[in-house]
Amino acid sequence: MLLGPSLAVSAVLFTIGVTGVLVRRNAIVIFMCVELMLNAVNLTFVAFAQRLGVAGQIFVFFVMAVAAAEAAVGLAIILAIYRHRETVDLGNINLLKG
Amino acid sequence: MTRTAMSLVWLVPLLPLLGFVLNGTLALVRPTAKTAVSVIGVGAVVAAFGVAVAVVRALAVGHAAEPVVFTYWSWMPVGSLQVNAALQVDPLSAVMLLVVTGVGSLIHLFSVGYMREDDGYARYFAYLNLFVFFMLTLVLGASFPVMFVGWEGVGLCSYLLIGFWFTEQINADAGKKAFIVNRVGDFGFLVAMFLIFQHAGSLNFTDVFAKARSLFPLGSAAVTAITLFLFLGCTGKSAQIPLYTWLPDAMQGPTPVSALIHAATMVTAGVYLVARCNLLFALAPVSSAVVAGVGALTALFAATIALKQWDIKRVLAYSTISQLGYMFLGVGTGGGATVAGIFHLATHAFFKALLFLGSGSVIYAIHHAYHATHSHEDAQDMRNMGGLKAHLPWTWVLMWIATLAIAGVPPLSGFFSKDEILSAAFARGGVERIWYLFWGMGLAAASLTAFYMTRLMLYTFHGPNRTGERERPLLREAPWVMTGPLVALGVLSAVGGVLNLPALLGGSSRLERWLAPVTEAGAALLPAHAVASGTEWTLIGIAVAVALAGIAGALRMLRPADLLPAQRAPAETGFARVLWKKWYGDEIYDALIVRPIMWLSREVLWKIVDVRLVDGAGVNGAAAVSRALGWVGSRLQTGELGFYVVLFVAGVLFVLHVAVR
Numbered sequence: 001m002l003l004g005p006s007l008a009v010s011a012v013l014f015t016i017g018v019t020g021v022l023v024r025r026n027a028i029v030i031f032m033c034v035e036l037m038l039n040a041v042n043l044t045f046v047a048f049a050q051r052l053g054v055a056g057q058i059f060v061f062f063v064m065a066v067a068a069a070e071a072a073v074g075l076a077i078i079l080a081i082y083r084h085r086e087t088v089d090l091g092n093i094n095l096l097k098g
Numbered sequence: 099m100t101r102t103a104m105s106l107v108w109l110v111p112l113l114p115l116l117g118f119v120l121n122g123t124l125a126l127v128r129p130t131a132k133t134a135v136s137v138i139g140v141g142a143v144v145a146a147f148g149v150a151v152a153v154v155r156a157l158a159v160g161h162a163a164e165p166v167v168f169t170y171w172s173w174m175p176v177g178s179l180q181v182n183a184a185l186q187v188d189p190l191s192a193v194m195l196l197v198v199t200g201v202g203s204l205i206h207l208f209s210v211g212y213m214r215e216d217d218g219y220a221r222y223f224a225y226l227n228l229f230v231f232f233m234l235t236l237v238l239g240a241s242f243p244v245m246f247v248g249w250e251g252v253g254l255c256s257y258l259l260i261g262f263w264f265t266e267q268i269n270a271d272a273g274k275k276a277f278i279v280n281r282v283g284d285f286g287f288l289v290a291m292f293l294i295f296q297h298a299g300s301l302n303f304t305d306v307f308a309k310a311r312s313l314f315p316l317g318s319a320a321v322t323a324i325t326l327f328l329f330l331g332c333t334g335k336s337a338q339i340p341l342y343t344w345l346p347d348a349m350q351g352p353t354p355v356s357a358l359i360h361a362a363t364m365v366t367a368g369v370y371l372v373a374r375c376n377l378l379f380a381l382a383p384v385s386s387a388v389v390a391g392v393g394a395l396t397a398l399f400a401a402t403i404a405l406k407q408w409d410i411k412r413v414l415a416y417s418t419i420s421q422l423g424y425m426f427l428g429v430g431t432g433g434g435a436t437v438a439g440i441f442h443l444a445t446h447a448f449f450k451a452l453l454f455l456g457s458g459s460v461i462y463a464i465h466h467a468y469h470a471t472h473s474h475e476d477a478q479d480m481r482n483m484g485g486l487k488a489h490l491p492w493t494w495v496l497m498w499i500a501t502l503a504i505a506g507v508p509p510l511s512g513f514f515s516k517d518e519i520l521s522a523a524f525a526r527g528g529v530e531r532i533w534y535l536f537w538g539m540g541l542a543a544a545s546l547t548a549f550y551m552t553r554l555m556l557y558t559f560h561g562p563n564r565t566g567e568r569e570r571p572l573l574r575e576a577p578w579v580m581t582g583p584l585v586a587l588g589v590l591s592a593v594g595g596v597l598n599l600p601a602l603l604g605g606s607s608r609l610e611r612w613l614a615p616v617t618e619a620g621a622a623l624l625p626a627h628a629v630a631s632g633t634e635w636t637l638i639g640i641a642v643a644v645a646l647a648g649i650a651g652a653l654r655m656l657r658p659a660d661l662l663p664a665q666r667a668p669a670e671t672g673f674a675r676v677l678w679k680k681w682y683g684d685e686i687y688d689a690l691i692v693r694p695i696m697w698l699s700r701e702v703l704w705k706i707v708d709v710r711l712v713d714g715a716g717v718n719g720a721a722a723v724s725r726a727l728g729w730v731g732s733r734l735q736t737g738e739l740g741f742y743v744v745l746f747v748a749g750v751l752f753v754l755h756v757a758v759r
Contacts, residue, residue, distance in 0.1 A: 018747060021743055022740065022743055022744060022747065023740075025740070030739075090738075090739045090740065091738070093737075093739070094736070094737030094738055094739075095737065096735060096737050097735060097736055097737030
């Protein structure tokens with residue numbers, strides 16, 4: 001595997017994720033974009049692991065485990081918000097305004 | 099052996115302190131236990147008197163030229179300032195010790211009868227014992243700070259006892275006035291202490307006086323400033339011009355308090371201080387002249403006011419101020435006259451305590467009569483008295499003794515002490531002319547003293563009785579526990595002169611020789627002055643003639659029979675009104691000092707400094723700034739997640755930018 005293309009794909013994925021978080025208003029989509037950013041980082045770890053040793057791959061497992069936990073909690077929160085407000089549009093969820 | 103007896107000196111102040119603690123506890127837990135309170139209150143002071151006698155005897159046997167200092171613990175060890183909790187026994191403090199505990203014991207005994215029916219009986223004796231403790235600390239302290247503790251403590255007790263019946267506004271106000279006026283004087287005392295420490299590096303009496311000669315050249319600015327500030331303290335405590343106004347108001351307290359604190363002991367603290375520092379005053383001729391001049395002026399000024407007062411206690415209050423003026427004339431003249439001032443202090447303690455207790459006995463009788471008939475007449479107004487000699491024969495005789503003593507009629511005690519002061523002032527006039535003026539003022543005051551005291555006696559005890567028809571049969575002599583101390587004081591007032599019988603009259607000036615170790619260093623600095631014995635006889639003749647003229651004038655001019663009771667008495671007119679209004683002293687102070695300070699406090703300090711600066715700019719300003727900053731911060735909290743993310747990403751990019759570069 002070539003390091004350069006892997007990193008390029010990773011960078012593109014991460015940028016798509018960031019852009020999605022910035023521009024979308026649907027909580028589910030934003031959530032998916034966050035997952036996209038995590039996986040972009042995972043790809044970077046794996047790519048560098050070829051050169052720098054296995055520690056990067058170990059780290060990927062940690063990130064996946066944390067991402068799974070985060071997905072469970074995050075989806076539960078979104079579900080709770082939907083039950084309460086009947087919307088997942090973040091434009092309507094601004095109770096903590098100063 | 100003498101040292102052992104003297105080392106008991108700590109017991110003298112401690113016993114009254116113990117009495118205060120016990121009586122204070124009783125006042126809180128069982129105020130009705132009046133017998134226990136009497137035993138503790140009187141016992142503590144009488145025991146202190148016993149120990150004091152033993153200490154003074156030991157001092158007399160030991161012939162110690164140097165003061166004997168007992169150091170108990172280190173009180174303020176701060177750098178080069180080393181102040182110990184130490185007591186000092188020397189001839190001067192010995193005299194004060196005997197006067198305070200001796201006269202104090204008699205007045206405590208009198209109080210047992212006088213205050214018997216008061217609800218605050220235990221509280222009264224607790225305060226009185228506390229006062230004796232502080233007064234003894236004042237006279238025994240071996241350094242200025244220890245003395246200052248006593249000085250402030252007696253001021254506190256004075257305040258507590260003037261306002262003893264604090265449920266009446268006028269009494270509480272009088273206590274406050276005494277305390278505040280004394281603050282002005284205490285400021286002077288403090289500044290003097292600072293200056294002494296700056297120059298001498300020590301505050302112990304022995305150190306300061308040992309170094310004084312080498313530190314301060316005669317008449318130097320430093321010692322003049324020190325002594326003038328010390329004297330400012332004295333004018334407050336001893337009610338001299340310009341700080342005399344609190345003492346007449348202090349008569350709102352119980353009469354035995356007036357006798358003990360505001361006549362016999364506390365108010366003489368200033369005289370004691372000047373006598374203690376007589377070396378410093380001798381080094382500052384200007385200050386000595388100021389002390390003597392203020393004393394002479396006060397003696398004359400207060401005597402004129404006493405001429406036209408109707409309240410029996412106020413007459414005595416102004417008389418006290420006047421007699422304190424004499425004492426300052428004595429200690430201000432310095433040298434042998436310092437002894438004369440202390441001599442007058444002692445004899446005055448006898449006859450003025452007697453006069454006050456006698457007036458207390460009169461007020462007691464009239465108050466009880468009015469109380470029985472539910473009358474609301476003034477029990478202290480002389481216009482409601484008259485003819486009391488038939489009802490109170492003991493008080494009548496004893497008060498005449500005191501009156502003749504204070505007027506300076508030989509051979510009673512006041513004659514000797516007053517004559518010594520006057521002749522010393524006259525003698526110094528031979529060297530410095532201004533003292534002739536002081537002598538003249540003292541002489542004039544002496545004749546006024548004789549006049550107003552005779553007036554007091556005539557209106558109180560002679561002529562027809564004006565108390566009221568229903569009350570007259572109820573007037574009777576107080577119980578023996580009150581008349582007994584009067585008799586003892588009467589004997590002392592009569593024969594007190596033997597303490598310092600001058601050689602001219604066949605005596606040996608015992609007090610003068612006794613106090614010589616204290617006064618000789620200061621006396622050596624004064625210009626030599628003495629009068630020939632022929633002149634001295636002339637001076638005695640003049641003084642006696644003046645006193646007798648005052649008495650005769652009062653007997654001729656005053657008609658007790660024409661006096662009307664207070665309710666129907668016409669208002670004073672003309673110059674009599676000026677005297678009755680006390681030369682408008684209180685009104686002048688009110689206009690010149692009290693009102694401007696009140697105005698400044700209200701219009702500037704309150705409405706501008708407090709409301710606008712402290713509350714406005716300070717408190718509300720700080721709140722406004724916080725709120726404004728908070729508002730700016732709160733604008734960032736939009737509640738829009740997208741906005742937060744943008745900020746977050748921007749922050750990450752900034753950190754990365756910094757970290758990577």
